[in-house]
Amino acid sequence: MAKLQKSIDKRNALVKATIELVNNNGFHATPMSKIAKMAKVSPATIYLYFENKQDLVNKTYIDVKAEYTKYAFETYKGDMTVEEGFKLIWNRIADFKLKECENAMFLAQCDNTPMIDEQSRQEGIKHLQPLLDLWTRGKKEGIIKPISDYLLYAYAINPLSFLMIIQKRGAFQLDKTHLDEAYQSAWNSIKVIK
Amino acid sequence: MAKLQKSIDKRNALVKATIELVNNNGFHATPMSKIAKMAKVSPATIYLYFENKQDLVNKTYIDVKAEYTKYAFETYKGDMTVEEGFKLIWNRIADFKLKECENAMFLAQCDNTPMIDEQSRQEGIKHLQPLLDLWTRGKKEGIIKPISDYLLYAYAINPLSFLMIIQKRGAFQLDKTHLDEAYQSAWNSIKVIK
DNA sequence: TAAAAAAGAATGAACGTTCATTTTTAGGCA
């Protein structure tokens, strides 16, 4: 048990180092030797936990994506109204992107580059199912516009990624007021207009 | 003149090859030797046109960004109403992202990774001024919500990047109906609600 | 004490860039 614990710590250290270094330098400008150094491990040890560099980054992506969606849906209950549910999930996602900025930046980079295997990408998408289910219910109840899930995502959720990135670059600070405005924009763009 | 023409052709070929290879492989997985091969040029020749690899990708970014904004604002006239102007620019941007998919993918990758120098990034942002001016006017006239330009961009323009990426990945096809819906979402999220 | 985990050094391939050389260009002169 002590042995297993130790291994998990090392794996976590490797994943964490990968995120930080890839965020700052990009995938291919991040040598295994630096990841090893930051995780306080020998380069050779990485290969006890991951097949190779590609496997390391794929697994890191899946880990982070799982953490992200776990956080997003953690307090959501199936008996909420569609509007309540959406508001809750939206705010949890916003929270995550702003508080766990490093993790969110990593996901953004993975989603916009050929860094990740197609298979790992698919794996990551699965975790969004609760949100899709909520939208399906919302459309049935006539509360959410009867348009493609992709469009709903593009206008309601994805803008948060953009805001996170420019906030990270120091262009502006997202405060409570901004977030309220952002939520209103998100909700306006998906709700049925009466 | 023949000589100058020839040089411009070569530079263009290099920029084009860079876009295609970086889109498919990422910046650091794209060797200069492959760029040279695709542009039908010797590796050494690249260094007659660009200082080094970083300079090549910076210049490519600025070129593509300029092309993008030129297209976006080409038919816009200052005497249009705010709503007309926005609709026009929005549709031009959508056009560009869908027709010039390679170019738009390249920009998305640059904007979400540490691939580009901060200076080149700033240079690229300048070109968006006409859109910012339009929004300023819209706010003055009480047509556009009095919120930060970043939020306006996040909800009105940026979703197009997301749609382009998933369309490119084959997840779904953006047709005319989708585009109309997308435009309505965009406009709803920035216009003043009466 | 034997097996598993970890380490550092070694290896071979790939890359960005430069170097020495060849090819092309432009234009002055026969």
Next chain:
DNA sequence: TGCCTAAAAATGAACGTTCATTCTTTTTTA
């Protein structure tokens, strides 16, 4: 016009470095 030449442009090969991965040895574990 056609030829010559010096400068500019272009090239392929070579260099030195960096990196992912493996190998051999040492350390830790149970």
